[in-house]
Amino acid sequence: MDPDKELLLRLAQTDPSGLGREEREHLALLSRQVLEQPLIMVNSTTSGMVAGAGETWRAVEHYLEERNIGAEIRETGSIGLLSEEPVLSVQLPGRTRLFFRRVTADRVPALLDDIFHMVIPAELVIGQLPGNRQETWSDIRNLDNIPFFALQSRIVLEHCGIIDPFSLAEYVGRGGYSAFLSVIRRYTFSEVCNLVIRSGLRGRSGGGFPTGLKWKTAADTPSDQKYLICNAEESDPGAFTDRYLMEGNPFQLLEGIAIAAYAIGSNRAYIYIRSELKDSVKRIDHAIRELRNFGLLGDNILDSGYNLQISLRKGPGAFVCGEETALIASLEGRRGMPAPKPPYPTATGYLGRPTVVNNVETLSNLPGIIRKGPDWFRSIGQKDCPGTKIFSISGRSRITGLVEVPMGTTFDVIVNKITGGVERGRELKAVHVGGPLGYMIPPALMDLEITYENLKKHQLGMGSGGILVLDDRTCVVNMVRYFTAYVDKQSCGKCIPCREGTRRMAEVMERICSRPADEPDQSALDRFRGVLEMESLSGVMKDTSLCGLGQNAPNPVMSSLKYFREEYEAHVFDRVCPSNICTQLRSWFIDVDLCTGCSICAKRCPAEAIIGTPRHPYFIVQEKCIGCGICYEVCKFSAVYYK
Amino acid sequence: MPAHPDRIGDIIARFPHVRRNSLIPLLQAVQDELGYISEEAIVRIGSHLSLPSSKVYGLATFYNQFTFSPGGKYHITVCNGSACHLDGAGRLVEEIKKILDIGDGETTRDRLFSLEVQSCLGACGQSPVMAINGTYFSGITVKRLREIINQYLEDGSR
Numbered sequence: 170m171d172p173d174k175e176l177l178l179r180l181a182q183t184d185p186s187g188l189g190r191e192e193r194e195h196l197a198l199l200s201r202q203v204l205e206q207p208l209i210m211v212n213s214t215t216s217g218m219v220a221g222a223g224e225t226w227r228a229v230e231h232y233l234e235e236r237n238i239g240a241e242i243r244e245t246g247s248i249g250l251l252s253e254e255p256v257l258s259v260q261l262p263g264r265t266r267l268f269f270r271r272v273t274a275d276r277v278p279a280l281l282d283d284i285f286h287m288v289i290p291a292e293l294v295i296g297q298l299p300g301n302r303q304e305t306w307s308d309i310r311n312l313d314n315i316p317f318f319a320l321q322s323r324i325v326l327e328h329c330g331i332i333d334p335f336s337l338a339e340y341v342g343r344g345g346y347s348a349f350l351s352v353i354r355r356y357t358f359s360e361v362c363n364l365v366i367r368s369g370l371r372g373r374s375g376g377g378f379p380t381g382l383k384w385k386t387a388a389d390t391p392s393d394q395k396y397l398i399c400n401a402e403e404s405d406p407g408a409f410t411d412r413y414l415m416e417g418n419p420f421q422l423l424e425g426i427a428i429a430a431y432a433i434g435s436n437r438a439y440i441y442i443r444s445e446l447k448d449s450v451k452r453i454d455h456a457i458r459e460l461r462n463f464g465l466l467g468d469n470i471l472d473s474g475y476n477l478q479i480s481l482r483k484g485p486g487a488f489v490c491g492e493e494t495a496l497i498a499s500l501e502g503r504r505g506m507p508a509p510k511p512p513y514p515t516a517t518g519y520l521g522r523p524t525v526v527n528n529v530e531t532l533s534n535l536p537g538i539i540r541k542g543p544d545w546f547r548s549i550g551q552k553d554c555p556g557t558k559i560f561s562i563s564g565r566s567r568i569t570g571l572v573e574v575p576m577g578t579t580f581d582v583i584v585n586k587i588t589g590g591v592e593r594g595r596e597l598k599a600v601h602v603g604g605p606l607g608y609m610i611p612p613a614l615m616d617l618e619i620t621y622e623n624l625k626k627h628q629l630g631m632g633s634g635g636i637l638v639l640d641d642r643t644c645v646v647n648m649v650r651y652f653t654a655y656v657d658k659q660s661c662g663k664c665i666p667c668r669e670g671t672r673r674m675a676e677v678m679e680r681i682c683s684r685p686a687d688e689p690d691q692s693a694l695d696r697f698r699g700v701l702e703m704e705s706l707s708g709v710m711k712d713t714s715l716c717g718l719g720q721n722a723p724n725p726v727m728s729s730l731k732y733f734r735e736e737y738e739a740h741v742f743d744r745v746c747p748s749n750i751c752t753q754l755r756s757w758f759i760d761v762d763l764c765t766g767c768s769i770c771a772k773r774c775p776a777e778a779i780i781g782t783p784r785h786p787y788f789i790v791q792e793k794c795i796g797c798g799i800c801y802e803v804c805k806f807s808a809v810y811y812k
Numbered sequence: 813m814p815a816h817p818d819r820i821g822d823i824i825a826r827f828p829h830v831r832r833n834s835l836i837p838l839l840q841a842v843q844d845e846l847g848y849i850s851e852e853a854i855v856r857i858g859s860h861l862s863l864p865s866s867k868v869y870g871l872a873t874f875y876n877q878f879t880f881s882p883g884g885k886y887h888i889t890v891c892n893g894s895a896c897h898l899d900g901a902g903r904l905v906e907e908i909k910k911i912l913d914i915g916d917g918e919t920t921r922d923r924l925f926s927l928e929v930q931s932c933l934g935a936c937g938q939s940p941v942m943a944i945n946g947t948y949f950s951g952i953t954v955k956r957l958r959e960i961i962n963q964y965l966e967d968g969s970r
Contacts, residue, residue, distance in 0.1 A: 219935035219948040251937030406893035406932040413934075444840065444877050445930060485836055486876035488931070502835035504874045520833075563895035563936035570937070604894070637894045651897050655931070661874075 200342020207240035220254035224274035246417020248330030249571035268295040329417030340420040348539035361432035368543035373530035377621035387515040395435035405604030408635035411529035415449035419456040425532030444483040488659035493526040507716035550576030554620040566638040591640040603632020606721035609729040644750035650678040667719025753796040755811040761786040763808035770800035884926035893932030896940040
């Protein structure tokens with residue numbers, strides 16, 4: 170056997186003190202905790218690539234080649250600062266690692282020149298990562314002291330953006346896989362279950378069901394075969410937690426899957442990743458092959474007598490497959506349509522066998538819980554809701570990013586302190602939590618402590634943990650219309666309340682936000698009635714839909730109606746959009762001083778609402794205008810404006 | 813454009829002793845290889861799995877990943893996630909539809925462009941985002957969009 174491989178396996182099985190001094194030194198090199206030559210890491214996750222990390226990578230390569238500098242260049246995950254991409258980190262031997270923001274290709278030569286001359290460009294540096302026996306850079310802030318990181322508890326995200334997701338050595342060198350190996354050596358199946366029950370870990374996919382209890386039901390069901398499925402079908406727009414966990418630290422997730430599979434006595438696990446997450450698929454696929462190669466997956470893992478196969482399946486793209494019974498149907502090669510519960514998948518799931526479906530974040534919590542013990546886990550967060558939760562913050566907040574905070578943190582801390590609130594001079598209007606099935610939360614509730622129970626008390630929830638920040642330039646009604654249209658498209662069509670209800674809801678929202686060319690009296694009445702009936706429609710959908718999609722589809726509408734009623738009233742009765750976002754509700758005018766009378770707007774107006782004589786200022790007849798904005802676009806003299 | 817007969821055969825040969833749960837991986841392999849699911853592929857996969865073609869087609873149309881006509885030379889993916897929507901992705905989609913005269917999931921007649929609106933590309937920090945054949949463009953405005961498409965139109969007609 171390859172000596173490096175052997176050493177890593179030994180480390181995973183004992184603690185580092187069991188190794189000789191030379192071995193420990195070799196291991197530190199192998200896991201890049203001690204460096205022989207400079208190390209440059211580029212965030213190659215989706216957000217990095219969109220911002221140009223590919224070019225940055227090539228520029229670094231070119232720079233090193235041209236100047237003949239011996240340095241290593243490696244890929245890494247995201248440290249969570251999505252709006253500062255491409256993030257690049259550099260570590261010189263014996264020094265702490267430095268992180269830099271917005272390193273586009275053109276900035277690479279100057280930046281690297283500076284660093285190799287021990288000068289740190291202040292405008293690009295984010296901070297330094299303190300490390301063991303590493304000399305710190307003076308005058309550079311530690312990452313932990315930056316507001317974005319200071320208030321977070323990065324436990325699950327700890328290594329994301331710091332280690333190379335393609336290197337098992339880096340994961341194992343930082344304590345990885347010791348949890349799984351101690352589990353299969355020391356504990357029985359039910360002991361692992363009990364450990365996780367004691368830790369109080371709850372499913373992170375929104376429902377908050379205790380993970381250990383779910384396992385126990387499956388473990389107690391007699392069967393010749395059991396399955397563990399990791400749900401990585403993250404398709405909520407604006408949620409990117411699972412994606413960056415898989416791209417930043419795939420081995421942690423796979424170790425979690427292995428622990429969970431062992432706990433329910435299963436030797437067959439699947440990881441179901443939405444096919445659009447190409448970078449996640451690539452990293453998980455590589456990680457699985459690497460683990461097989463090391464003998465950490467397969468038959469008789471390290472002579473423990475335990476067998477485990479993990480297979481990667483690509484989800485062909487359907488939002489409803491986030492629901493566990495629909496996901497199982499999709500794995501079985503059928504349409505991803507949910508089934509009535511009970512029977513729960515823990516009794517009859519995949520191929521009729523007991524099946525546990527856990528999501529990525531839940532499973533990624535497991536290695537830490539086993540390594541540090543359930544009492545440690547209980548000490549974080551709230552009593553009935555321990556641990557941390559990762560939120561993906563996007564929209565109009567100053568920082569877009571991944572934030573991990575202890576349960577019980579308030580929205581105020583997350584949105585205003587960690588991600589810096591909205592732009593200066595703007596006001597926070599709302600935060601939308603949990604994607605298309607989520608809730609609109611007004612600024613008045615920002616001090617709410619986030620736990621499953623607390624949110625439930627206010628008829629709210631956290632869903633998958635996507636937080637969309639809305640400022641005063643956004644329109645709540647328009648955003649809700651977007652969500653209802655999305656859910657309408659994604660409803661699988663199996664049960665009537667959801668199929669018809671989501672369609673009706675989308676229609677009502679569409680009618681509120683649009684102004685048809687010719688509106689008979691009755692349609693105005695319909696618009697009023699639609700809003701009035703929305704509440705009873707929501708009730709029916711909540712009570713009678715088959716799965717979470719239909720039951721939660723009314724959430725955005727109901728919560729926004731409750732807290733932002735005046736916005737609806739402006740749209741419905743006054744026919745104006747207070748933030749001027751709904752284009753069709755804008756009132757358009759022509760500035761008589763600027764208009765030259767070229768007549769192009771009148772010619773292009775689809776409603777023939779613009780009248781006038783050539784070479785004299787034109788005029789828009791408000792009653793005829795449908796608010797399409799074409800006149801605004803075609804006017805060469807910027808004479809068209811709206812109020 | 814009929815697919816080379818062997819390509820589908822080769823893919824099917826990679827999946828011996830299949831059961832129903834191999835149907836989606838099989839379709840995905842065809843989608844990756846040909847870029848779309850052809851009628852021939854549906855019929856042959858059906859007979860390989862002893863399933864009626866209607867069932868195979870019914871399943872394939874349920875999922876967003878599968879397309880039934882070959883994509884354009886330039887495949888435009890526009891993100892319409894919540895953050896991108898907030899920053900005007902809807903306008904971009906409208907503009908593309910207007911310039912190229914195609915809808916979501918369609919291909920222009922000259923097979924130069926095809927359009928796909930995705931629910932989230934996961935780069936909410938750079939919104940609005942779109943990609944053409946894997947090259948990303950971030951923070952785009954309608955004006956910039958027109959320039960980008962014109963550039964590709966020029967390249968394509970060359």
